[in-house]
Amino acid sequence: MSAGLSLRDVTVAYGDVDVLHAASLDVAPGETVGLVGESGSGKSTLALAALRALPPGGVVRRGRITLGGDDLRAMDAASLRALWRHRVRFVPQDPLPSMNPALPVGVQVAEALDPLQPRRADVREIDAMLDAVGLPDPERVRRRYPFELSGGQQQRVLIAMALLGRPDLLVMDEPTTNLDVTTEAAILELVRERVRGGTTAVLYVSHSLGVVAALCDRVEVLYAGYGVERAPVDDLYHRPVHPYTVGLLDAVPDLARGKGHAPLRPIPGRLPDPGETDGGCVFAPRCPVAEPTCRTTSPPLAAVAPGHDVACLRADAIRAGDVSPRQPAPDVPDGPTSPHGTSLHAEGLTATFAARARLVDRLRGRARPRLQALRGVNLHVPAGRTLGLVGESGSGKSTFARAAVGLETPDAGTVTLDRTPLPARLRDRPRDLLARLQMVFQSSDEALHPLRTVGATLRRPLRRLAGVPPADLDAAVADLLASVALTPDYAERTPPELSGGERQRVAIARAFASDPEVLLLDESVSGLDVSVQASVLNLLDDLQRARGASYLFIGHDLAVVAHLADEVAVLYLGAVAEAGPTDALLAPPFHPYTEALLASVPRPDPDATPARPPLEGDLPSPQDVPAGCPFATRCPRVLGPVCHDERPPERWSDDGLHRIRCHIPRADLAAEQADLDLREAP
C-alpha cells in the first residue's frame, strides 16, 4: 500500500462510452508526475477521477483509487467531504471561476488554511505564504476581490491556497496555459521552488511537453484514454519509445531549430472518437511502425527499463534500433521561397481606443483616457517572406494586424502594399486591394459561420474577390480544398462537423481564395494541439512556397514564430522593442525584454534550465504608458532615471538589419548576454 496517490486499472465512462481505459498511475509523496496528452486524451478525466470529482455523468466503472492507503471509491459523502477539505487541493486552468467573486481574497485564503474556522486562521501565516508565492504587499492583496487581480496573480493566490492546506495530493490542471509566457515562467518557477519536495504528491496535467520537462520527475503520456508511455523525465525526452511520444516531441518547434532547419513532423490522421476503438492498439492507424498484429492486439504497458513502461508491441524493435518510430519527414520542395512577391510596409502606425471615463471626470471636462494600443509602429513584411510578430497579450500585436487590414482605423501612420498606400478605412479600399491583402484569424471556432457549409463559405470570396465565373465555382472550391489538403467532400460539411485543425485549414483556404499577395495570420495556430499545429505550420510553409505570398505571422509562442519566420519583431506596449532577421534575434545582443521572453519559453528538454530569473510584475496598463522606456518598470537591466524619463534610441546593427530600442549600447548588451545564444551550433 503506497503512501501517495495510486490508481490501478481505473476505467471512467461518460454515459455508455469509456473515455479512460484501465489507467494506472502512482504519485509518491514529494514527487511531481506530469500527465501529458492532447485534447481528448483523457488527462483531465484522469486527474478529476483521482480527486473523486468527476463532473455529472462521469463514472469510475472499474479500478482502485487510493490516497495514503485509503480507498477513495469506498468513501461515503461525509468522508469525501473530509478528503476534499483536508487532504486534496486542485489548481485549475482558469483561476477566476474557482474563487468566490463576492468575498475578498483574504477570506478565501483563510478558509484554505482552516476550512472550519477561517476567522481564527493565522494572518501571519497567510501573509507569509502570499509573499512566498510572489505577491508582495500581502495585506493589500488580502483586501482585494478576485476580479481586481491579474490572471497571474489569481493563479498565485490559488497556488497559495493549495499550499496552505498542506494537502497530501495536489492536482494542477494546465495552470499556466492561459497565461503569458513571462507569467508562466514565474509560476513554473514558483511551483518548482515551493510546491515540489515536501510531502505533497503533485499531479501536473499539461498538453505542453516543454512545461512538463521543466517541472516533473516522471511523465505519463496518455493517448485516447490509454496510458501509452510512463518514464522518468530524462528517459522520456532522451530515449522515448512509443511512436506517439516520439511524434509529439517531433511536432513541437524548439527555439534552437529555427527556419530552414528540419521541418516539423506532424502525426497524420486524427484522434479516434471515444468508443471508436476496435480491440487493436489505439494508435495503430497513425503509427509509422504498425504491423498487422498491432491492429488486433491491444498492447499492455510493459517495462522496457527500470521505471520506464511502454504500451507498444514494437517496443523492443524500436529500442534495438531496428525500426524508427519517427513519422516520415514531409517532402519539402527544393529551393528557397520566391524572392518575388509583395511587401507590406507600416510607418508610424498609431492607434488608441477610448476608455470608459468616469462620469465625474467627464462632467469636469477632463479628456477621456485613451488606451494606447499602438504607438508609432514601423514594420516591414518582406516580399515573399515571413515577418513574425511576438508579444504578450496587450502588446498591440492583434491591433497592428487589424489596423493593417482595415478592421480598425488607426489614428496616424500609413500602410503601403508595395508602393500602393492603403486607405485607412476598410470601406474606402476597392475590391482588388481587399483581394491582395487577407487575414486568417485566431479562433477556429469563430472564424467560420457555423451555419454555412464550407463550400458556401469558400464560394463567396472566389466569386467576389477572385472573379471566378459561377460555372467554375465548384471546381475552384475543390482546388482550394485540395491546396489545404482536404478532400472535395468537405464542401458539404458545416464547421461544427469539423475538428479544430480542419476548421483552421478551411479558414486558411478562405483567405487564399483571392490569391492574396500578403496574408496576416493572427495567432492562427495557437488554439491547436501540437500535432495538428505542426501540420498547419507545414501547410503554411508549403503554401508560401507555392504561391509566393508574404506572411505576417503573429504569435505569443516564440518557438512557433521563430520556426516559421524569416524576420521577427518583438512588440511591447504598442512599440517595437526589437526587430531583425530571426537568427539575429535569437543571438545577443537582445533587448532586455526579448532576453526575458527567450529565457521564459519552456523548452521540451529537461536539461534546458532557465537561464534567467523570471520577470517581476505585470504589464503596465496601456492607459498609462511609462514616459521613458515602456519596459523600464520591469527591466532587470535598468540603468537609472534615464530609462524612466527618456524614450530610448533605436540602435541598429552594422549591417542595418537588426534594431533594438534601448538605452544600453549594443556592445554592452552583447557582452552581458553572451551566455544566452539560442542559434543552433553550426
Place this chain on the structure above:
Amino acid sequence: MTSPRAAGATFVGGGARSPRRRGALGVLRSLYDRPASAIGTSGVLVFLALAAVGPLVTPYGPTEQVLLDRAQAPSAAHWFGTDRLGRDVFSRVVAGARDILLLAGGGTALAVLLGTATGLWTSARGGWIEEVTFRLYDALLALPALLLALLLLGTVGPSRSSVLLVIAVAYTPIVARVVRSVVLSVKAREWVAAARLQGESPRWILLREILPSVLPALAVESALRFSYAIFLVASLGFLGVGVQPPSPDWGLMVAEARDYVYLTPWSLAFPAAAISGLVVSVNLAADGLGRALRSGA
C-alpha cells in the same frame, strides 16, 4: 443524450463531430420530448384549430341570442351554458379564440418585425443612432405595458387596429433588446470580420452573417411575447378599452359576466379558463422551444 454530450465537449474534447441538423419539423418533434412542453404544444395546436374551423363547428353564431334560453346552465344543447342575453357561451368562446389569436398574433408579429429591424440595424451600426433608439425604448419600458396601452388607447380610441398598435408599441422595445444582446456578441465574431474583408455590403453582413444567429433567441422571445400579448388583449377587453361589445372577446366576456357571477357563473368561468389555458399553453411551448433550440445549437 444530453449529459454525455455536454461532458464530452468539456472534458473529453473533440466531441463536436456529430451535430444534429434539424428543420422546423424536427424542432416541433423535439417539443414532444418532455411532458410539459408536449402539453403546452398540444394546447396551442387545439386553440389554433378552434380558431381556424371554429365557426364551422359551433352550433350558434357568437352574437346570436336565443331569448327563451337565457342564463341556462351547461347542458347537452349548450355545452358551456348561455349568458343572461341567451347567447351560447361555447360558441362565443370558440369565436373569441380567432379574435384573440389574430389580435395577439398580429400585434406580436408587428412587434417582432419592428424590434428585429431596429434592434438589428442600430446595434450593428452602433454610435448615436443606437444610443437614441435604445434610450427611447428604455423610456417606453419604464411604463407598465397596461398603463402604456391605456394611454395610447385613450388617444387613438378603442378599436381592433389600435389594440394591434398598442401591442406593437409595448413589445417592440423588449424584442429589440433581445436582438441587440445577441448582435453585440455576434458582430465581434471573426467570421463577421472575414466577411468585411471580403468587401461584403453592410446589408449582407446584417442579414446573412448576423441575423441567422439571432433567430433562435428571437423565436423563443416571440413565443413568450405572444403569451403576454394574449394576456394584454384580454386585459384591455376586460377594462373595456379594447375590443368593443358585442364582439365575443374573452376579456370582455369576463367583464360582462362579472356582475352576474351568482346567476351565470359558467359565462365567467369558461372564457376565463380559455384565457389562462391559452396563456399557460403558449408559455409551456415557449419554454420547450427554448430548450429544443439550445440543445440543437
